[in-house]
Amino acid sequence: MLSQHRGLQLKKLDESLLTDLPPFRKLNRTQIRAILDAATPLRFDPMTPVFSEGQPVDRFFLLLDGHIRVIRTTPGGEQIIALHIVPGQLFGIGAALGRTTYPATAIAADDCVALAWPNRLWTEFITRYDGFATETYKSVGERVGEMNNRIVEMATQQVEQRVACAILRLITQTGRKVDSGIEIGLPITRQNISDMTGATLHTVSRLLSGWEREGIVRSERRKITVTAPQRLVILSGAVA
């Protein structure tokens, strides 16, 4: 899956990479060619940072393959996972919101391939390419909506429900259908889940053990498969 992208630096990028993505959907081949020619392809090994909180915003990215974890760190050293970026999404788009420094750290969750453009091209893309702005801001809108949901969640729900929600979000965003159910498409630890939900590693472990006993999930090290999604939905409190 990844192999097809290796050595991207050497050959020309294929236009089909972008044609199906919302921000580029309305563009013609020539326009996409121009955008691709201006891009720098990048690879990231798991756990390597793409950019860090507080750094000046100098470019923006499009994730082609892999998964990015967006992380914020508290003064106290705890970290929480704000967001997962999936292939096809723009990220690091502080430029779009008038930011001069990145508000969070982005780390590759697995092997990642991304395109990067220098910041000054942002305004150019916006003005020159019809639909680019609209579609991009639409996805910003979706992320804002998701953040809002999480705030409500954190404010009103118990840990068990929050963990259920987090896992459901993961499977809708990165899920892979397998024999026994739906598998989360990126390596994930209990610690990671606790960083997403504001719980402790221990509590998450206990919950997952319990769910495994009940046949709702099956998990190996750094991997979780949901075998009974509907039951997780019920636990999540989305339906009363």
Added chain:
Amino acid sequence: MLSQHRGLQLKKLDESLLTDLPPFRKLNRTQIRAILDAATPLRFDPMTPVFSEGQPVDRFFLLLDGHIRVIRTTPGGEQIIALHIVPGQLFGIGAALGRTTYPATAIAADDCVALAWPNRLWTEFITRYDGFATETYKSVGERVGEMNNRIVEMATQQVEQRVACAILRLITQTGRKVDSGIEIGLPITRQNISDMTGATLHTVSRLLSGWEREGIVRSERRKITVTAPQRLVILSGAVA
């Protein structure tokens, strides 16, 4: 303070209303005149909704005076306050983020005066008026940042710290300097604060009573004055 705005419907709106606000700062008198002429002025009594969650987005607003509470309600009926809008800010700008329905409910916290424009003018403003888009998205960026902070807060901090943070945010956004300290510039109940922090009314009450005993705040019914802001900052955990 409000009186100067009463009966706005009858006279022409004064251009000075907009000249100092970020989204309009780069515009000339003619442009501002055109924008004002297209606006519908509105008044809202305390506790009346401006728009409700789920309604189709048909217009966007600028708050001239008063305060708006942006509220989300859970399936379970609990409500949490997502945001406060202060004078000079645009709100209900779902259009900017490609939304078709409002993601939250907006309610007047006190007497409010606002301008409203039909949605179709959004794109017109964006394209026609230089700087309008940039400045607007910058303030969206600020709100996103604030939301992010709240997520981290909710995930990592105890109730006492969250309440302290919430009150600090209120005084930076709406604070009024008075003899005894800084007063929150809008009517606010313990219930409101609990809706902002995901705590219970009772716990908030206990905390405020404690702080009052310690001389950090003074409060009357629906009003809070912070007498020792630095001590609140310490409690908030912003500094270790």
Added chain:
DNA sequence: CGCCGTCTTGACTCGCCTCAACCTCGGTGG
């Protein structure tokens, strides 16, 4: 083999929620 990152499980503790009772204003109507 030994180390380290991951995960598990038990026992204890405590912050905050729940339940419950009561107080204090401010407004309204008889």
Added chain:
DNA sequence: CCACCGAGGTTGAGGCGAGTCAAGACGGCG
């Protein structure tokens, strides 16, 4: 003018969810 009522606020008692502390198992990698 006072009695009443409801919204907002206070305070205590008790219980439970989830964090903390502690010990250890499992599996992969150098």
